[in-house]
Amino acid sequence: MHEYDVIVVGAGGAGLRSAIAAQEAGADVAMVTKLHPVRSHTGAAEGGINAALRDGDDWEMHAYDTMKGSDYLADAPAVEALTQESPEEVIQLEHWGMAFSRDDDGRVSQRPFGGLSFPRTTYAGAETGHHLLHTLYEQVVKRGIEVFDEWYVLNLATTDDADPGERSCHGVVAYETATGEVEAFRARDGVILATGGLGQVYDHTTNAVANTGDGVAMAYRAGVPVEDMEMIQFHPTTLPSTGVLISEGVRGEGGILYNDDGERFLFERGYANNDGELASRDVVSRAELTEVNEGRGIEDEYVHLDMRHLGEERIVDRLENILHLAEDFEGVDGLEEPMPVKPGQHYAMGGIETDEFGQTCVDGLYAVGECACASVHGANRLGGNALPELIVFGKRAGRHVAGEDLGDPQVTAGWTPDAEAASVDTPVSLGEPWATRGDAVADGGATADTATATTVVERTLERERERVERLRDRDEGTQHADIRAAVQRTMTENVNVFREESALKEALVDIHAARERYRDVYVADPSSTYNTELIQTIETRNLLDIAEMITVGALARDEFRGAHWRKEHQERKDDEWLKHTMVSWSDGSPEIWYKPAVLRGEAKTYEPKERSY
Amino acid sequence: MAERYSSFTKGGRLWLWQRITAAFLIVVLAFHFFLLHFVHHADEVTFAMSAGRMQQWSYYSLMILFLVTATFHGVNGVYNALVNAGLTGAKRRVIQVVLGVASLLLLVQGVRTANAWAGIDLLPIL
Amino acid sequence: MSTQRQNPETETDNAEAEADTETETERNEVARRRAEQRERERVKENERATADAERYHLKVFRYDPEVEGKQEPRFDDFHVPYEQGMTVLDALIYARDEFDVSLTFRHSCRQAICGSDALFVNGRQRLGCQTQLSDLDQPVRIEPLPHQEVVKDLVVDMEHFYDQMESVEPYFQTTDRPEGELEEQRQSRENREQIKTSTRCIWCGACMSSCNVAAGDNEYLGPAAINKAYRFAMDEREGEEVKQRRLEIIEQEHGVWRCQTQFSCTEVCPKDIPLTEHIQELKREAVKSNLKFW
Amino acid sequence: MSQSYDRGLIEDFGRWREFSAGMWAWIFHKFTGWVLIGYLFTHVAVLSTALTSASADPATVAANQDLYTQTIQALESLLIVRILEVGLLAVAVFHILNGTRLLLVDLGLGLGSQDRSFYASLILTGAIVVASVPTFLAGVSL
Numbered sequence A: 001m002h003e004y005d006v007i008v009v010g011a012g013g014a015g016l017r018s019a020i021a022a023q024e025a026g027a028d029v030a031m032v033t034k035l036h037p038v039r040s041h042t043g044a045a046e047g048g049i050n051a052a053l054r055d056g057d058d059w060e061m062h063a064y065d066t067m068k069g070s071d072y073l074a075d076a077p078a079v080e081a082l083t084q085e086s087p088e089e090v091i092q093l094e095h096w097g098m099a100f101s102r103d104d105d106g107r108v109s110q111r112p113f114g115g116l117s118f119p120r121t122t123y124a125g126a127e128t129g130h131h132l133l134h135t136l137y138e139q140v141v142k143r144g145i146e147v148f149d150e151w152y153v154l155n156l157a158t159t160d161d162a163d164p165g166e167r168s169c170h171g172v173v174a175y176e177t178a179t180g181e182v183e184a185f186r187a188r189d190g191v192i193l194a195t196g197g198l199g200q201v202y203d204h205t206t207n208a209v210a211n212t213g214d215g216v217a218m219a220y221r222a223g224v225p226v227e228d229m230e231m232i233q234f235h236p237t238t239l240p241s242t243g244v245l246i247s248e249g250v251r252g253e254g255g256i257l258y259n260d261d262g263e264r265f266l267f268e269r270g271y272a273n274n275d276g277e278l279a280s281r282d283v284v285s286r287a288e289l290t291e292v293n294e295g296r297g298i299e300d301e302y303v304h305l306d307m308r309h310l311g312e313e314r315i316v317d318r319l320e321n322i323l324h325l326a327e328d329f330e331g332v333d334g335l336e337e338p339m340p341v342k343p344g345q346h347y348a349m350g351g352i353e354t355d356e357f358g359q360t361c362v363d364g365l366y367a368v369g370e371c372a373c374a375s376v377h378g379a380n381r382l383g384g385n386a387l388p389e390l391i392v393f394g395k396r397a398g399r400h401v402a403g404e405d406l407g408d409p410q411v412t413a414g415w416t417p418d419a420e421a422a423s424v425d426t427p428v429s430l431g432e433p434w435a436t437r438g439d440a441v442a443d444g445g446a447t448a449d450t451a452t453a454t455t456v457v458e459r460t461l462e463r464e465r466e467r468v469e470r471l472r473d474r475d476e477g478t479q480h481a482d483i484r485a486a487v488q489r490t491m492t493e494n495v496n497v498f499r500e501e502s503a504l505k506e507a508l509v510d511i512h513a514a515r516e517r518y519r520d521v522y523v524a525d526p527s528s529t530y531n532t533e534l535i536q537t538i539e540t541r542n543l544l545d546i547a548e549m550i551t552v553g554a555l556a557r558d559e560f561r562g563a564h565w566r567k568e569h570q571e572r573k574d575d576e577w578l579k580h581t582m583v584s585w586s587d588g589s590p591e592i593w594y595k596p597a598v599l600r601g602e603a604k605t606y607e608p609k610e611r612s613y
Numbered sequence B: 001m002a003e004r005y006s007s008f009t010k011g012g013r014l015w016l017w018q019r020i021t022a023a024f025l026i027v028v029l030a031f032h033f034f035l036l037h038f039v040h041h042a043d044e045v046t047f048a049m050s051a052g053r054m055q056q057w058s059y060y061s062l063m064i065l066f067l068v069t070a071t072f073h074g075v076n077g078v079y080n081a082l083v084n085a086g087l088t089g090a091k092r093r094v095i096q097v098v099l100g101v102a103s104l105l106l107l108v109q110g111v112r113t114a115n116a117w118a119g120i121d122l123l124p125i126l
Numbered sequence C: 001m002s003t004q005r006q007n008p009e010t011e012t013d014n015a016e017a018e019a020d021t022e023t024e025t026e027r028n029e030v031a032r033r034r035a036e037q038r039e040r041e042r043v044k045e046n047e048r049a050t051a052d053a054e055r056y057h058l059k060v061f062r063y064d065p066e067v068e069g070k071q072e073p074r075f076d077d078f079h080v081p082y083e084q085g086m087t088v089l090d091a092l093i094y095a096r097d098e099f100d101v102s103l104t105f106r107h108s109c110r111q112a113i114c115g116s117d118a119l120f121v122n123g124r125q126r127l128g129c130q131t132q133l134s135d136l137d138q139p140v141r142i143e144p145l146p147h148q149e150v151v152k153d154l155v156v157d158m159e160h161f162y163d164q165m166e167s168v169e170p171y172f173q174t175t176d177r178p179e180g181e182l183e184e185q186r187q188s189r190e191n192r193e194q195i196k197t198s199t200r201c202i203w204c205g206a207c208m209s210s211c212n213v214a215a216g217d218n219e220y221l222g223p224a225a226i227n228k229a230y231r232f233a234m235d236e237r238e239g240e241e242v243k244q245r246r247l248e249i250i251e252q253e254h255g256v257w258r259c260q261t262q263f264s265c266t267e268v269c270p271k272d273i274p275l276t277e278h279i280q281e282l283k284r285e286a287v288k289s290n291l292k293f294w
Numbered sequence D: 001m002s003q004s005y006d007r008g009l010i011e012d013f014g015r016w017r018e019f020s021a022g023m024w025a026w027i028f029h030k031f032t033g034w035v036l037i038g039y040l041f042t043h044v045a046v047l048s049t050a051l052t053s054a055s056a057d058p059a060t061v062a063a064n065q066d067l068y069t070q071t072i073q074a075l076e077s078l079l080i081v082r083i084l085e086v087g088l089l090a091v092a093v094f095h096i097l098n099g100t101r102l103l104l105v106d107l108g109l110g111l112g113s114q115d116r117s118f119y120a121s122l123i124l125t126g127a128i129v130v131a132s133v134p135t136f137l138a139g140v141s142l
């Protein structure tokens, strides 16, 4: 058994930043990650990082934009923490050598981005995430922080108290891809989950194949509530054949969207009369799909994004990477022709519920980055607001877990008195109704009364070893690839940009059927050397849970807010819905409840206003 | 972790000398070929003529320099090639010694021959 | 169905609960059958579509130290239905999901940024996700990166590559930081332009694999690590003093001098980094700084 | 790592079909360099016969009957030696031209057209060698 003060699961921007912070605060840190750190999907981020750095801009404006962008579903204290600390963190990155683009005076460049009232998106070409990821990894190398790369975390070692709020987390159990060994990692102070996105529940996504929402699913099954899962962002400009992202930076620099009739539809058809292409992402995505659905799409599938008028020099200077992407993945020369684009799954606003220090309701368990929901994005994330989230909350969680006193959180995690129980009418039973009831409340837990920290970890280790063996020993049944494909298809068809009650229900039926099939899943490859099939099979299990959380949340929320549009309920219902959708795993099935959104900030309350761009 | 640099090595210096000698050799080798195959034909070479050329100080010193640079350039080139192919440790020491001795022999023999033509008895031991 | 309530102790009538579960099971059953029906139709439709498609012939290197029949390396043939825009990675994924689940390769981002899937395709190091099948002659021969040990199928051991990358002190160091909070270090646009290409490396290892010198001399830093050193040495923010140190590192015995300007690294780099040029520039920088000291 | 497979030598020269210009240039330069240094050693050995000639009877020398002159002329009368000399010329010319190319590359010049300059070296070598054949084979008895 490995033993450290802090175990960080995942080595994308969020994981790396928290590891650095925890180590600086004196903790003995190890990172466990299924990919080598530089392979993390943070590297794919293109556009930039929002930070109020310049005269004429300030964090309050940034906070205001973020609250408005979130459609008032974000928690103000978290948003204010994000916007106040982002400048300092961005400058920290610069001091660590990050290769930002530069202005003539040698300072870092900033550009306009959708939904922002000031050009505050700090960027490094159209490959900001790549530079951020590598800069942070360099600092991890410098500090000699131990990294277990290509170790797949199977589960959390948590206790099993009836009330999730009383559980505690003592480590993780992981599978070494190269050898097939299952090993335990005990964490004396805490575990930080930073496992990133979950785009693989959809089949048209900008996310990596590794973005399977493992952390969210693991925390969920340990009893941690997940928040606002129905809030999935669809990015308006992805390449139709692969889902590769064409950065919002293109529109930030002045790129224009046209439909098949050559209309600049955002203006000409009144979707966003003020901001046009720079309206918030949900607005633009819906506009594009409406154009396509009404027959004005190109080849009935996509619209055109044109940047030719920007001129070669400007494009090469600021968006060079986009030229390569369009060429390599769509065979289009962005200097000569407009690029085909359509909406694709991009980001999960929701995730593991945390407070502003990344703490979950389970003692010793933290979550940061895209897998977490500190609730800074609410119902819609603004472009350029995810990367600052990684570094701001990464740092906070790292310091907190290492024992620094950061004060009391304003946002509470877990079931509180103002929580509201709820019920949703579903066509099938959810979760795993066949799971044996009564013994374990939290999946993978060890009963609290007898447990010391070490026995909790050891018991989890045993269980996970069994699970891996079971999968490998069986030699007939269903294969995970079919199940995964079925989930992706139903999610893309039924739980997309436009959501309809009957379709959501159909998705739940499909997910249920997929779960049934998963019951006799098996792994055909008998090898213990680099058995990727085994890992994917376990990931698919996580995808099932994730798909269900998203769909249930979407069914519960009968209003239109931010990224979440409901055919039967096309208006925002502030009286009823200024609250977060929470889903917790309890006794083998999901339980739904709500908690109010916190709109009261440090100095003011963010009153919901109509969101028009 | 891969091996860190140990101390300043002469890698750079040898590299530079390889280039400097190469630049010099371009001229001299071309001249040499031209002279002995085109101006004079190889089959017409006689001891007397060779001796005649060698007795000119300028030609003599050019040829000595030619010999020295070519030896350095060639032997260092061979050594480099072996290192590139992963020559290390004891084997490397052996090769260094062998190459060193070989170049010395070559130089000594070359200078003796040149002296014989030039009629120089500068160093009787040679 | 009403989902679990918060208070699990709530009393429920047992009989009622029983009946409830009964109809529930039935309902689940019906729903599931419907879903399966839909799924079957989809699969059929898919099959029909793929039956008509043009197929690409792949020859893929296979090896597994543990599995009988794979211990001796061999090539397997796969015939993958072609779709417009299909990449080598797409084809491999298809072959894995449809024909042989044990086919193993690294991949993640599908967009040439994570650097996981550098492969040896038709005699050249390329990223699977960045290579269009239509640009290749058939059969498409796919092998793991040369000069690295094969772990399984297309997966090679990257440890040595990582070690080399990390041996050049690949992190920013500077002796002077600007005064004042929120002050960034200034960098001219020209300087950022100079290091721009060098910062694009995605650690894919293609360059190292293509270099014959790196194959012969195991300690040679290799083009990627030298390029990493270049990225810092040329960054004016680090200052002169640190630059000298950096030059010392790349000047070591197995540093820049080993490069024989084969250019293959530059040719295969998927990020178009002019590696040879960077290496050569560092050689000159090193010579210059040494001449100063002689 | 449980075990891994080392594909050994096929990795290197077995892949020659897949070599690109720069790699061929490297191989050729290596080969020609080795030939040249090898030749330098033999060349000096042959020339050393001059040592005996120097101490020989001046009359013999005057009559071109000394060991050095005899050796050289005997060698030069062999067709095989002449052919080898043409080979040597080819090797030297290529090494000079490609060496020049490498020097330029070291100076950072023409990196973008390194493959073309390699082909140019090859072609130029061929041309020079062909043009020199008459001179090199002049007066040899078959």
Ligand SMILES: Cc1cc2nc3c(=O)[nH]c(=O)nc-3n(C[C@H](O)[C@H](O)[C@H](O)COP(=O)(O)OP(=O)(O)OC[C@H]3O[C@@H](n4cnc5c(N)ncnc54)[C@H](O)[C@@H]3O)c2cc1C
Residues within 6 Å of the ligand: A009, A010, A011, A012, A013, A014, A015, A032, A033, A034, A035, A036, A037, A039, A040, A041, A042, A043, A044, A045, A046, A047, A048, A049, A050, A128, A129, A151, A152, A153, A154, A194, A195, A196, A197, A206, A207, A208, A210, A211, A214, A215, A245, A346, A347, A368, A369, A370, A371, A383, A384, A385, A386, A387, A388, A390
């Ligand atoms: C194409 C694209 C462009 C974007 N552009 C922008 C932008 O311009 N600006 C912006 O602000 N945001 C952008 N975003 C969003 C932002 O990049 C992501 O939200 C963010 O990078 C997520 O970082 P992360 O550290 O949470 O996760 P990731 O970087 O995805 O890292 C996840 C880590 O977790 C590890 N992991 C996962 N599961 C396991 C497991 N079971 N066991 C062990 N390890 C595990 C992985 O190995 C990986 O290291 C973009 C996103 C995408 C997809």
Ligand code: HEM
Residues within 6 Å of the ligand: B018, B019, B022, B023, B025, B026, B027, B029, B030, B070, B071, B073, B074, B075, B076, B077, B078, B080, B081, C259, C260, C261, D029, D030, D031, D032, D033, D034, D036, D037, D038, D040, D095, D096, D099, D100, D102, D103
């Ligand atoms: C005439 C002009 C010459 C030029 C311009 C020249 C140029 C070069 C250069 C630049 C290299 C270095 C290659 C590298 O390290 O990357 C080299 C290598 C070499 N040269 Fe020359 N050279 C010349 C003549 C000679 C001569 C006369 C000899 C023989 C005595 C010779 C033997 C070698 C050898 C053995 C190597 C090493 C080859 C290898 O890497 O295996 N060269 N030459």
Ligand code: SF4
Residues within 6 Å of the ligand: C200, C201, C202, C203, C204, C205, C206, C207, C208, C223, C224, C227, C268, C269, C270, C271, C272, C273, C275
């Ligand atoms: S330099 Fe290019 S080829 Fe080499 S590792 Fe980096 S990206 Fe890959």
Ligand code: F3S
Residues within 6 Å of the ligand: C210, C211, C212, C213, C214, C222, C223, C258, C259, C260, C261, C262, C263, C264, C265, C266, C275, C276, C279
């Ligand atoms: S291939 Fe190797 S020899 Fe130099 S130019 Fe590239 S590192």
Ligand code: FES
Residues within 6 Å of the ligand: C089, C107, C108, C109, C110, C111, C112, C113, C114, C115, C116, C117, C118, C127, C128, C129, C130
């Ligand atoms: S899959 Fe990431 S580089 Fe190809």
